[in-house]
Amino acid sequence: MTSKQLLFRNLRKNLKNYSLYVFALIFSSALYFSFVTLQYDPSMDVAEGSIKGAAAIRTASILLIAIVAIFLLYANNLFIKRRSKEIGLLQLVGMNKGMILRLLSAENFMLYFGSLLIGIFIGFSFSKLIILLLFKITGVEAIATLRFSTEALLQTLIVFCMIYLLIMLINHLFIKRHTILALFRVTSSTEEQIKKVTFLEMIMGIIGLLLIVIGYFISSKLFGGDFTTMTELFLAMVIILGSVIIGTYLFYKGSIRFIFHLIRKRKNGYLKVNEVVSLSSVMFRMKSNALLLTIITTISALAIGLLSLSYISYYSAEQTAKDYVAADFSFTDEAHASTFTETLNENGIEFEERSIEVIQVEVDLSQISDGDIEGELVEGTVLPVVSDTAIEHIDLSSSEVILSGYNDLLQNFIRLKDAGTLELNNQKFTYLGLEDEFIVSGYYTSGGLPVAIVDEKAFTKFLTEANPDIQKPSNTFYGIDIANKNQLEKANQIFNETLATSNGPHESQLNLSNNQKTNMGFMMFVVAFLGLTFLVTSGCILYFKQTGESEEEKPNYTVLRKLGFTQNDLLKGVQQKQLFNFGIPLLLGLFHSYFAVKSGWFLFGSELWTPMIVVMLLYTVLYSIFGLLSVNYYRKVIRDAL
Amino acid sequence: MKILEASKIYKSYGNKFNKQEVLKGVDLSIHQGEFISIMGPSGSGKTTLLNVLSSIDKLSNGSILINGQEMTKLKEKQLAEFRKAHLGFIFQEYNLLDTLTVKENILLPLSISKTSRTVANHKFKEVAEELGIFELQDKYPNELSGGQKQRTSAARAFIHEPRIIFADEPTGALDSKSASDLLNKLSQLNQKRQATILMVTHDPVAASYCSRVIFIKDGQIFTQLNKGTETRQAFFKDIMRTQGVLGGVQHDQ
Numbered sequence: 001m002t003s004k005q006l007l008f009r010n011l012r013k014n015l016k017n018y019s020l021y022v023f024a025l026i027f028s029s030a031l032y033f034s035f036v037t038l039q040y041d042p043s044m045d046v047a048e049g050s051i052k053g054a055a056a057i058r059t060a061s062i063l064l065i066a067i068v069a070i071f072l073l074y075a076n077n078l079f080i081k082r083r084s085k086e087i088g089l090l091q092l093v094g095m096n097k098g099m100i101l102r103l104l105s106a107e108n109f110m111l112y113f114g115s116l117l118i119g120i121f122i123g124f125s126f127s128k129l130i131i132l133l134l135f136k137i138t139g140v141e142a143i144a145t146l147r148f149s150t151e152a153l154l155q156t157l158i159v160f161c162m163i164y165l166l167i168m169l170i171n172h173l174f175i176k177r178h179t180i181l182a183l184f185r186v187t188s189s190t191e192e193q194i195k196k197v198t199f200l201e202m203i204m205g206i207i208g209l210l211l212i213v214i215g216y217f218i219s220s221k222l223f224g225g226d227f228t229t230m231t232e233l234f235l236a237m238v239i240i241l242g243s244v245i246i247g248t249y250l251f252y253k254g255s256i257r258f259i260f261h262l263i264r265k266r267k268n269g270y271l272k273v274n275e276v277v278s279l280s281s282v283m284f285r286m287k288s289n290a291l292l293l294t295i296i297t298t299i300s301a302l303a304i305g306l307l308s309l310s311y312i313s314y315y316s317a318e319q320t321a322k323d324y325v326a327a328d329f330s331f332t333d334e335a336h337a338s339t340f341t342e343t344l345n346e347n348g349i350e351f352e353e354r355s356i357e358v359i360q361v362e363v364d365l366s367q368i369s370d371g372d373i374e375g376e377l378v379e380g381t382v383l384p385v386v387s388d389t390a391i392e393h394i395d396l397s398s399s400e401v402i403l404s405g406y407n408d409l410l411q412n413f414i415r416l417k418d419a420g421t422l423e424l425n426n427q428k429f430t431y432l433g434l435e436d437e438f439i440v441s442g443y444y445t446s447g448g449l450p451v452a453i454v455d456e457k458a459f460t461k462f463l464t465e466a467n468p469d470i471q472k473p474s475n476t477f478y479g480i481d482i483a484n485k486n487q488l489e490k491a492n493q494i495f496n497e498t499l500a501t502s503n504g505p506h507e508s509q510l511n512l513s514n515n516q517k518t519n520m521g522f523m524m525f526v527v528a529f530l531g532l533t534f535l536v537t538s539g540c541i542l543y544f545k546q547t548g549e550s551e552e553e554k555p556n557y558t559v560l561r562k563l564g565f566t567q568n569d570l571l572k573g574v575q576q577k578q579l580f581n582f583g584i585p586l587l588l589g590l591f592h593s594y595f596a597v598k599s600g601w602f603l604f605g606s607e608l609w610t611p612m613i614v615v616m617l618l619y620t621v622l623y624s625i626f627g628l629l630s631v632n633y634y635r636k637v638i639r640d641a642l
Numbered sequence: 643m644k645i646l647e648a649s650k651i652y653k654s655y656g657n658k659f660n661k662q663e664v665l666k667g668v669d670l671s672i673h674q675g676e677f678i679s680i681m682g683p684s685g686s687g688k689t690t691l692l693n694v695l696s697s698i699d700k701l702s703n704g705s706i707l708i709n710g711q712e713m714t715k716l717k718e719k720q721l722a723e724f725r726k727a728h729l730g731f732i733f734q735e736y737n738l739l740d741t742l743t744v745k746e747n748i749l750l751p752l753s754i755s756k757t758s759r760t761v762a763n764h765k766f767k768e769v770a771e772e773l774g775i776f777e778l779q780d781k782y783p784n785e786l787s788g789g790q791k792q793r794t795s796a797a798r799a800f801i802h803e804p805r806i807i808f809a810d811e812p813t814g815a816l817d818s819k820s821a822s823d824l825l826n827k828l829s830q831l832n833q834k835r836q837a838t839i840l841m842v843t844h845d846p847v848a849a850s851y852c853s854r855v856i857f858i859k860d861g862q863i864f865t866q867l868n869k870g871t872e873t874r875q876a877f878f879k880d881i882m883r884t885q886g887v888l889g890g891v892q893h894d895q
Contacts, residue, residue, distance in 0.1 A: 196782065269745035269766070269779065270759050276750065280741035559737040562698055563798075564726025564754055566719050642698065 003103060010107050020629070021075055022115050024540040028068040029119025029160060031533050034127040035061055036152040041131065060526045064533055069163050071537035076108075076167045078544050080174055087175060088183030097175050104175075105168050112167075116160050123156075124148060137314075138521035139514055197261040205258030208250025215244035216591075219599040244592060248297050252290035256584070257283050273565060277573025282580045285549060292545075293585050296538045300589030303531035304619050305596040308612040309604050310527055312597075314520040316605030321513035323407065323606075324442040327354070327479025328488060329495055330507045332443060336499065337478040343494050350483040351491070356390045358444045358477055359462055360470045361425050363452070368420035368431050381414075382470050384444045385424065385452045387459035391439065398455045401429040405438035407448025408602040416450075424452060425462060440477040443505045474505070535619065539626035542582060546630040550637040557641035567638050574634040582627035590616055645805055645838055646672040646695065651704030653687075653694055653861075664690045666861040667704070672806070675836040677829060679849035681881070682858040683888065688842045689810060691858065695840065696729055696808040697721045709805055726754045730799030734811035736791040738783040744794050745770075745779035751802040769797045772834075773827055789820030793827065800831055809841040813848045825851040846885060850878035857888055864888060 015022065039057050080087075090100050134140075219240050227233045260283040264271070271279070286293065313320075328351075331337035337353070344351055363383045383403075388396045396402065401422050422431040439451045454462070482491050492510045499506055557570055594612070601608045653665040664687045672678060682688050693699035695706060697713055706713040708728065716724060730751070731737075738747050745766060752762045770776040773793045783791055792812060799807045812828075813821035829851050832839055841852065849855045851874065857864040867884060869877045 196780070264746075268759070268763070269743065270749050270762050271742070271746050271753055273754060276739070276742065276746075276753070280739070280746070284741050555737070556739050556741075559733075559739065560750075561722070562696075562725065562731050562737075563751055564722050564724075564729070566722040568719075569754075 003099070007103060007107055010103075011110060014107070014111065018079065018111075020540055020543055021079070022111065024071070024075070024536060025112065025115035026119040026122065027536055028071065028533060029116045029156065030123035030126065031529070032061070032064055032068060032159070033120045033123030033152060033156045034130050035064060035529060036155050037124065037127040037147075037149050038131060038134070040149040040151045041127075041147060056522065056526050060530055063530055065159055067530070067533050067537055069166070071541065072163055073167060073170065074541060075544060076170065078541075078548065080104075080171055082548060084178070084183045088180050091180050091183070101168075101172055101175055104171055108164070108167065108171075112160075112164055116157075120153065120156060134522070134525050137525055138518040140518060197257055201254040202258050204250050204254030206255075208247050208253065208255045211243040211247030212251060213247075215240045215247060216595045218243075219595045222599040223602075245294065245298055248588060248592070249290055249294040251588070252286050252293045254287075256286045273569045274573035274576045276560070277570055278577035278580060281549075281553065282577055286581075286584070289545065292541070296542070297585045297589045297592065299534055300538065300585065300619075301592035301596065303527070303534055304589060304593035304615060306527045307524065307531050307619075308593060308597045308615045309601065310520050310524040311611040311615055312601055312607060313604040314517055314524055315611040316607045317513045317516040317520065319606040320516060321509045323405070323438045323448075325507045325509040325512055326438050326441045326477070328482050328491070328509050329480040330441040330443070330509075331478040331480070332472075332474035332476075332505045334476070334478065336506055337480065340495060340498060341480065343498055344480075344491060347490065347494060349487045349491050349494075352481045352483060354479050354481075356386055356440055356477045356479070357459075357463075358384045358386055358440055358451075358472075358475055359459075359466050360444075360472060361385045361452070361462055362467065362470065364423035364426075365414060365416070368417045368422055369414050381449070382446070383424075383449055383452045384440060384446075385454055385459065385462055386439060387456045388453050389456050391437075391453060394453055396432075396453065396455045398457050399429055400432055400455065402432050402435060402453045403450035404435035404453055405445070406434055406450040407445075408606070410448045422452075424454070424458075425465065425467075427458075429454065429458075441479075441507060443474075443507070444472060444477055531619075532622075535622055539623060542585075543626045543630050543633075546578070546581060547633050550630075550634050554637055554641055557638050561638075561642045567635075570638045571631075571635060574638070575631055578627050578631050578634070582623065582630070586620060586623050590620070643674045644671050645674045645709060646670070646840075647707040648695060649705055651691075651694060651706065652702045653690055653699070654702050664861050665694065668858070668861070668863055670695075670856070670863070672838060672840065675832070675838055676854060677832045677839045677852045678841065679852040679855045680840070680842045680858060681844060681846075681849055681855055681885065682864070684844075686858050687861045688844075688858060692808055692810055692840065692842045696731070696806075697725060726751060727802075728805040730802070730804040730807040732792070732795050732799045732807065732809040732812045734814040736783070736788075736795045736815075738791055738794055738798075740783045743780050743782055744775060744786070747783070747794055748797045748801055750798060751804075755802060757802070765801055769801050772831065773797050787820070788816050789823060792816060792820070792824055796824065796828065796831075800835070800837065803835065803837070806838045806840060809839060811843055812841065813843065813845055818847075821845070821848065846878060846881045849881050850874050855881055855884075857884060859888055 035057075039061060087100055087104075090103075091097070095103075218236055221227075222233070222236055222240070227236045260279050264275075264279060264283075267275070329340065331340070334355075337355075341351065341353060360382050361384075363381045365381055388394045391404075394402060401424065403416065403422075406416070416434055417431075418433055420431050422429045434450065435453075438445075439453075442448065445451060482488050488510060492508055495506075495508045496511070560570060561567070593616075597608070597612055601612075605611075648668060648670045651665055651668050651670075652663065654661050654663040656662050668691060680688050680691060690699065694701055697706075697716075701714050704714070708724075711724075713721070713724070739750075742750075748766055748770065749762055752765065757765075766779075767776065770779065773796060775790060775793050775797060778786065778790060778794075783794070786794065792815075796812070799809070809828075813824060816824065825848055828839060828841075831837055839852075841848070843849055850869075853869050855867045855869075857866070865884060867877070867880055872880070
C-alpha cells in the first residue's frame with residue numbers, strides 16, 4: 001500500500017468515526033465566518049450606531065476564536081491519543097516519525113480544510129439570515145443584503161490556519177515525545193487506578209458542597225443591604241465567584257464520588273441492573289475529568305446567566321421605559337409641549353395632557369431607612385415633592401407623606417421601612433408607605449428616587465420656602481398620553497421630527513423602550529452567538545469523551561451480557577449514566593446561573609421568571625441532543641459487545 | 643439425569659466464499675453433577691464449542707437441549723433470560739467489572755434475577771466463605787491477586803446455583819499454586835452442591851481434576867476418558883498419553 005492509499009483509507013475511516021468532530025469543525029467555522037462577515041458588513045453600521053457595537057463584536061470574535069481554538073486542540077488531543085496504537089504500529093513496521101507526521105498532517109489537512117470550506121460556504125449562506133435575525137431582535141430597520149466579504153474570508157482563513165498549525169505542532173510534539181512502547185500504552189495510562197474512597201476525598205467532597213452552598217448563600221444576600229460600599233460589594237462578588245468555582249471543582253473531584261459511595265454503601269453490595277452500569281462508572285470517571293467539567297460548568301453558567309440577564313433586560317424594556325418616562329411623551333417646558341400638541345392636533349391624533357408641579361426638597365431619610373447605609377446618601381438626599389391633588393386616588397392630611405415609584409436598583413442601597421417619620425425641609429411628616437406608581441419622569445427624580453406626595457397645603461408651603469440651589473431648571477412635568485395606542489407610532493414619528501433638533505430633556509417612552517431593545521437585543525445576539533458556539537463545542541467534547549468511554553467499557557458490557565443482562569437492561573443503565581454525565585454539569589450550570597441571575601436580576605429589568613426559564617429551557621434542550629447522540633452511540637457498542 | 647444434550651452441532655464462520663468450519667458435527671451429553679474437561683490443540687474448536695453450548699454464540703446447524711429445552715429456537719431476549727437463570731461463567735481473563743467491589747461483582751447474577759436482599763446476603767456469605775474470599779468483599783478487583791480474582795469470578799458463577807457452569811481456561815492466567823487451589827475449590831463445590839461444570843483447558847493437570855475428559859480435534863470429538871475410580875495421578879497419566887496421541891500442533895496433510 002502506498003502512503004497515498006493509506007492516507008485515503010484513513011480519511012474514509014476517520015470521517016465515519018469522527019463525524020461529529022467534522023460537524024463541529026464545520027459548525028464552528030461557519031459560525032465564525034458569518035460572525036466576521038457581520039463585522040465587515042456595511043449594513044451593520046446602523047445596528048452598531050449609538051452603542052459600542054463594533055467593540056462588542058470585536059471582543060466577541062476574539063472570544064469565539066478562543067473557544068473554537070481550545071475546542072479543536074482538545075478534540076485533536078483526544079483523537080491522537082485514541083490513535084496512538086496505530087501510530088505505534090506504523091513506527092513498528094518501519095516508518096520514521098517524520099513520515100508519520102507528514103501522513104497525519106496531510107490527513108488532517110484534508111479533513112480540516114475540507115470542513116473549513118464547507119463551513120465558510122454554509123456560514124456565508126446563513127449570514128443573511130443571521131443579519132435578518134439581528135435586525136429583527138434589535139428592531140433596526142435596514143435592508144439586509146448578502147454580500148461576500150473578502151476581508152471576512154481572509155480573517156477566517158488566517159485564524160483557522162493558525163489553529164491548524166498549532167494542532168500540527170502539538171501532534172509533532174506528541175509523536176516526538178513518545179516511544180513506540182509508550183504509544184501502545186497511552187490510552188490505558190490516562191485512566192486512574194480504581195481505589196476505595198479515601199478520607200481526603202470525603203473531606204474534599206464535603207468542602208466542595210459547602211463552598212457551593214456558601215457561594216449561593218452570599219449571592220442571595222448580595223443586594224440585600226448587607227454589603228453597601230462598593231468595595232464590600234466587589235469583595236463579596238469575588239468571594240462568591242471563587243467559592244463557587246472552587247466548590248464546583250471539588251464537587252467533581254470528591255463530592256460525586258463521596259455521594260455515590262454513600263449510595264452504594266447503603267445498597268450493601270447489592271446493585272440493581274442500571275446501577276451497575278451508571279453509578280459505579282460515573283463515580284470513577286468524573287473525578288479524572290474534574291477540571292474539564294469545572295470549565296464546562298462555569299462557562300455554561302456564565303453563558304446562561306448573561307443570556308438570561310440580557311433577555312430579562314430586553315423583555316422588560318417597556319416596563320423600564322414606563323418607570324423612567326411617566327407618560328407616552330414627557331416635556332419639561334410648556335413651549336415644546338405645546339408645539340408638539342399642535343402638531344398632534346394637525347395630524348388628528350387624540351391625546352390627554354397633564355402637568356404636575358414638582359419641587360425639590362431636602363429630606364432626612366435616616367428614620368425610615370433600613371439597615372446600615374452610608375450617611376451621606378441619607379442626610380443630603382433631595383426628593384421631588386408633588387401635591388396630592390395631582391394624583392386622583394390619594395388624599396392626605398397635612399402631616400402625612402407617601403413615597404411613590406422607587407427604582408429597584410436604588411432600593412438596594414437605601415432600603416425603606418414600611419412606616420416611620422420623614423423629615424421634609426426640617427418638618428416632620430408621618431410616612432405611610434411606598435407606592436408602586438411612577439408619577440413624574442426620571443428627569444425630576446434624579447433617575448429613580450421616589451416622589452414624595454404631600455397634602456396641598458404643605459406643598460404650597462414648600463413652594464414658598466423652596467431652596468433655589470437644589471431646584472431643577474424645570475419645575476413642571478408635562479405628560480402627554482396618546483388616547484389611541486394605535487396612533488402611538490405615528491405620534492412618536494412626529495415627536496422625533498419636531499424635536500429632532502432640540503435635544504432638551506424631552507422624552508418619548510417608545511423611543512426609550514426601543515433604544516433599550518436595540519442595545520439589549522444586540523447584547524443578547526452577541527452573547528447568544530458565543531453561547532451557542534460554546535454549547536456545541538462543549539457538547540461535542542462530552543460526546544467524544546463518552547464515545548471513548550464506551551469503547552473502554554465494551555468488555556464490561558460483554559461480561560454483563562454473558563451473565564444474562566439483555567441489551568435493553570444495559571441500555572437503561574446507559575441512559576441513566578448519560579443522565580448523570582450530561583445532567584450533572586448541566587444542572588450545576590443551571591443552578592449557578594440561577595443564583596447569579598437571582599442575585600442581581602432587578603438591575604436589568606422587571607421580569608425574572610419568564611425570560612430566565614425560556615433561556616434555561618432552550619439551553620437544556622440543545623444540550624440534551626448531545627446526550628441523546630451519545631446514548632445512540634452506546635446502543636451500537638452494546639449491540640456489538642457479544 | 644441428562645442435563646445437556648447436544649447433537650450434530652455445526653458451526654462455521656465467514657461467508658459463502660470463504661467458509662471455515664470450526665465444529666463439524668459434535669455429539670455430546672452431560673449428566674447432572676458431572677465435572678467435565680474439554681481438551682484439544684489450539685484451533686480445534688474448544689472455545690467455540692463452549693460458546694455455542696453456553697448460548698453466547700449461535701449454531702449453524704444441529705440442536706442443543708439444556709434441561710429438556712431446545713436452545714436453538716430461543717430468541718436473543720429469551721436466551722439472556724435463560725443464561726441469567728441457569729448458567730454460570732468463569733473466564734480466563736476473570737472478567738470482573740473493575741468499577742465494582744468483590745461483593746458487588748459476586749452479587750451481580752442475583753441482582754438480575756431479583757433475589758431478595760437477605761437471601762442474597764446469605765448466599766454471598768456461604769459461597770464467599772467456601773472460596774475463602776469473604777474478607778475481601780469491599781476490595782476492588784485491581785487490589786486482588788490473580789488467584790483471588792479467579793475465585794471471585796468462580797463465586798459469581800456459583801452464587802445463583804446455576805444448572806451448568808461454563809469455565810473457559812480458568813487456570814490459564816494463574817500460577818500453579820493458585821491454579822491447584824482453584825481447582826480444589828471447584829471440585830469441592832462440584833461435589834457439595836452437585837453443580838455441573840464444563841471446563842475448557844489445555845492444561846492436563848487441570849483436566850485431571852475432572853470426572854470426564856473430552857478430546858476434540860479439528861472440530862470433532864476425538865475420544866473421551868472417564869476417571870472412574872482411578873486416582874488423580876493415574877488419570878493424569880492417561881490424559882497425557884491421549885494428548886500425546888492427539889498431537890500438539892500437527893496436521894494430517
